[in-house]
Amino acid sequence: MKIYQKRILNARFYCGFSVIGLAIPLPAPALANACREPSAIQQNIANSTIQLASWVDAPQTLIPKLVQDLGPWLAAYLNPPPTPNLHVRAKQARVPIMMYHDILPQKQVFFDVTPQELATHLELMRSHQLTPISLAQLVTHLRTGIPLPKKPILLTFDDGYSGHYQYVYPLLKKYGYPATFSIYTSNIGKNTGRPHVSWEQLRQMAADPLVTIAAHSVTHPADLRDLSEAELRFEIAESKRILETQLGISIDYFTYPAGKYDSRVTRFVGQAGYKAALTMDDSADRFAGESESLLAIARIGQSRLKHAIAGAWGGSQLPAWGVKFDFTTDISVQTTTIDSSRFILITGGKPITIHAKSRYQVPQILVGSPAIAAVDGGFFSLKSLDSNVMIGPVLSHSGKFVPGNNSENRKLNGRPLVLINSQAVKFVAFNSQQHNTLAGLNAALPNVTDSFVAAAWLVKDSQPQPASTFGSLFDYDAARHRAFWGINQLGQPTIGVSTKLIDSVSLGIALAQAGLRDAVMLDSGASTSLAYKGESLVGYTPRPVPHVVALIPPQTMTQSDCVMASR
Structure with missing residues (x-):
C-alpha cells in the first residue's frame, strides 16, 4: 500500500491510495496545488494509510478507523447529484471565481490590469490567507459538496493574451497559485492590436500542473445564442478538438464568450463532452455555489476582489459516518x-x-x-x-x-x-x-x-x-x-x-x-x-x-x- 500522486491528462492531480493494485482516486479539494502541499485532508489520508499498512496486527481497530476517517469523503465523491446539478452543500459555500482579461504594462480599457496590480492582488490573497484552487477542485466541490479550504478562490484569465504568458504565468509560479486560462483558437499566435499567446507558449503553460486550459470557442462570437446549430457545434466542439490535438491534453471545461448562453447552448456544451462551463454577468456578482448549474458557473470581475476576499468560505465539514463526539479539543x-x-x-x-x-x-x-x-x-x-x-x-x-x-x-x-x-x-x-x-x-x-x-x-x-x-x-x-x-x-x-x-x-x-x-x-x-x-x-x-x-x-x-x- 502506498500514497501516490498521479497526473491526469490535463495535469490535474488526485490524491489516493492503492490496495492490491486497485487505485481509488480521492479528490484533494483542500490543496492549493493539488497534492503538493500539506493539508489536514492529505495528513488524514496519510495517517489512515500508514495505520492500514499494519492492519494485520490490529484489524479490529485500524480498519474501522480508516473507514470512519475516509468513508465520508468516498461517499460524497461517489454519490453526486445528477449532472449538471450542484450539490446542496456546495450551494452553502462561498467560492469566488475571479475573472481577468488582458494583463499589460499600460491599460487600454478599464478592465485591463497591469502586472503590478496583479502582483498586488496575489499578495492581498496571500495576506488574507486565501487558498487559490484549480477548476478541477472547484468542479469536484460543486458536484459532491466536499469542502474546500476555509478561504478558497479561483483565478481565471480569458482570451489567451500574450500577457498571460509574459506576466501572469511567472507570477503564478512565484506564488504557487493555480489558474484557468480560457483560449479561443483562431487568434493564437496573432497580433490583432493585442498580441496573443503562441502555440509553443501555450504548450509550455499547459504542461504545468498549475495551469488549466479551457476552451473559449474558435472565433469568440459576440453571442453564441444567435448562431445556427452548425455554427454552434463548430464553435463549441471544434475548439475542444483543436486544443486537445495541439496540446495533447483533455479539455474538460468551456467558457462562454461574453458569458452569453441559453439552454440550447448549454446542451451543445454538454454534448461536446465538457464537464463544466464558466459564465459571467456584469450586473451581478455571484459566488460559485449560487450558479445555475455546472454548465453555467458564475464569476466575479477582478475589480470586486476585496468584496470576494471578505466573503470567501469553503463550506462545512462532511457529515461523519456514524455518530461520533469529541470532547477533547480546546475551547x-x-x-x-x-x-x-x-x-x-x-x-x-x-x-x-x-x-x-x-x-x-x-x-x-x-x-x-x-x-x-x-x-x-x-x-x-x-x-x-x-x-x-x-x-x-x-x-x-x-x-x-x-x-x-x-x-x-x-x-x-x-x-x-x-x-x-x-x-x-x-x-x-x-x-x-x-x-x-x-x-x-x-x-x-x-x-x-x-x-x-x-x-x-x-x-x-x-x-x-x-x-x-x-x-x-x-x-x-x-x-x-x-x-x-x-x-x-x-x-x-x-x-x-x-x-x-x-x-x-x-x-x-x-x-x-x-x-x-x-x-x-x-x-x-x-x-x-x-x-x-x-x-x-x-x-x-x-x-x-x-x-x-x-x-x-x-x-x-x-x-x-x-x-x-x-x-
Missing part, C-alpha cells in the same frame, strides 16, 4: 457572518448544564465552576424574579433531577429533549409519559448526567429545519436575538448567539452552513446570553436566567467531571 471563540447575519460561536471542550438556585447573569452562574463558557439554557418560569423553576424536567450536572409540571409537560411533547453523558449527546423528541423521571432519561441515554427540554430543532442530521417543524412555538418566525447550542460535523459541542435579529428558519439555514450537525434553539429574545472567561459577549444586559449550557476545557476534566452548581 475557542469565533465570530462569523453568514448571509449578512453575524454570529458568535464557542466550540470545544465538554458540554454540561448548570441549574442555579436563582436567576443570575450567565457569567455569575459560571463562578465556582470549571466551565469557562456558557449560553443561556432552557425555558424557565417567570412567576417570580428569583424563580429557578424550569419548564419541563431538568437534570443538571450536579446530579439533581427535578421533574416537570405534568400540565406543562404535555405542551412540550415533540420538542427536542437534550441528553448528555460523559461521552455523547443525544437529541430526542420529548415524550411526557416517558421522560419525566430519572429512570426515563437513563432509558433514553444510559449514564445521563444532564438533560432539559429545548425550544426546537434548528438543524437535524445536518439539515436545516423548515417552518413546518416549529409547530406552535411562539414567535419562531419573528426576528429576535437567538441562543442555540449543538454538535458540529467533527462531533464537537458548539454554543452561540446571533448578534442580529433573525427568525428561526433563517437561523437553522445559517447554522447548517456553519457546520452544525445538530442544533437546538434555547431560550431566546431577552434571555439571549453568552459568556466566555467571566465576560458577557452580548452588547446589552440580558434577562437573568437560572439555567445554562456550559463548556469545560479538556485539561480541567477529571474522571468524574464533577461540577457544582452552588449559586
Whole structure:
C-alpha cells in the first residue's frame, strides 16, 4: 500500500491510495496545488494509510478507523447529484471565481490590469490567507459538496493574451497559485492590436500542473445564442478538438464568450463532452455555489476582489459516518457572518448544564465552576424574579433531577429533549409519559448526567429545519436575538448567539452552513446570553436566567467531571 500522486491528462492531480493494485482516486479539494502541499485532508489520508499498512496486527481497530476517517469523503465523491446539478452543500459555500482579461504594462480599457496590480492582488490573497484552487477542485466541490479550504478562490484569465504568458504565468509560479486560462483558437499566435499567446507558449503553460486550459470557442462570437446549430457545434466542439490535438491534453471545461448562453447552448456544451462551463454577468456578482448549474458557473470581475476576499468560505465539514463526539479539543471563540447575519460561536471542550438556585447573569452562574463558557439554557418560569423553576424536567450536572409540571409537560411533547453523558449527546423528541423521571432519561441515554427540554430543532442530521417543524412555538418566525447550542460535523459541542435579529428558519439555514450537525434553539429574545472567561459577549444586559449550557476545557476534566452548581 502506498500514497501516490498521479497526473491526469490535463495535469490535474488526485490524491489516493492503492490496495492490491486497485487505485481509488480521492479528490484533494483542500490543496492549493493539488497534492503538493500539506493539508489536514492529505495528513488524514496519510495517517489512515500508514495505520492500514499494519492492519494485520490490529484489524479490529485500524480498519474501522480508516473507514470512519475516509468513508465520508468516498461517499460524497461517489454519490453526486445528477449532472449538471450542484450539490446542496456546495450551494452553502462561498467560492469566488475571479475573472481577468488582458494583463499589460499600460491599460487600454478599464478592465485591463497591469502586472503590478496583479502582483498586488496575489499578495492581498496571500495576506488574507486565501487558498487559490484549480477548476478541477472547484468542479469536484460543486458536484459532491466536499469542502474546500476555509478561504478558497479561483483565478481565471480569458482570451489567451500574450500577457498571460509574459506576466501572469511567472507570477503564478512565484506564488504557487493555480489558474484557468480560457483560449479561443483562431487568434493564437496573432497580433490583432493585442498580441496573443503562441502555440509553443501555450504548450509550455499547459504542461504545468498549475495551469488549466479551457476552451473559449474558435472565433469568440459576440453571442453564441444567435448562431445556427452548425455554427454552434463548430464553435463549441471544434475548439475542444483543436486544443486537445495541439496540446495533447483533455479539455474538460468551456467558457462562454461574453458569458452569453441559453439552454440550447448549454446542451451543445454538454454534448461536446465538457464537464463544466464558466459564465459571467456584469450586473451581478455571484459566488460559485449560487450558479445555475455546472454548465453555467458564475464569476466575479477582478475589480470586486476585496468584496470576494471578505466573503470567501469553503463550506462545512462532511457529515461523519456514524455518530461520533469529541470532547477533547480546546475551547475557542469565533465570530462569523453568514448571509449578512453575524454570529458568535464557542466550540470545544465538554458540554454540561448548570441549574442555579436563582436567576443570575450567565457569567455569575459560571463562578465556582470549571466551565469557562456558557449560553443561556432552557425555558424557565417567570412567576417570580428569583424563580429557578424550569419548564419541563431538568437534570443538571450536579446530579439533581427535578421533574416537570405534568400540565406543562404535555405542551412540550415533540420538542427536542437534550441528553448528555460523559461521552455523547443525544437529541430526542420529548415524550411526557416517558421522560419525566430519572429512570426515563437513563432509558433514553444510559449514564445521563444532564438533560432539559429545548425550544426546537434548528438543524437535524445536518439539515436545516423548515417552518413546518416549529409547530406552535411562539414567535419562531419573528426576528429576535437567538441562543442555540449543538454538535458540529467533527462531533464537537458548539454554543452561540446571533448578534442580529433573525427568525428561526433563517437561523437553522445559517447554522447548517456553519457546520452544525445538530442544533437546538434555547431560550431566546431577552434571555439571549453568552459568556466566555467571566465576560458577557452580548452588547446589552440580558434577562437573568437560572439555567445554562456550559463548556469545560479538556485539561480541567477529571474522571468524574464533577461540577457544582452552588449559586
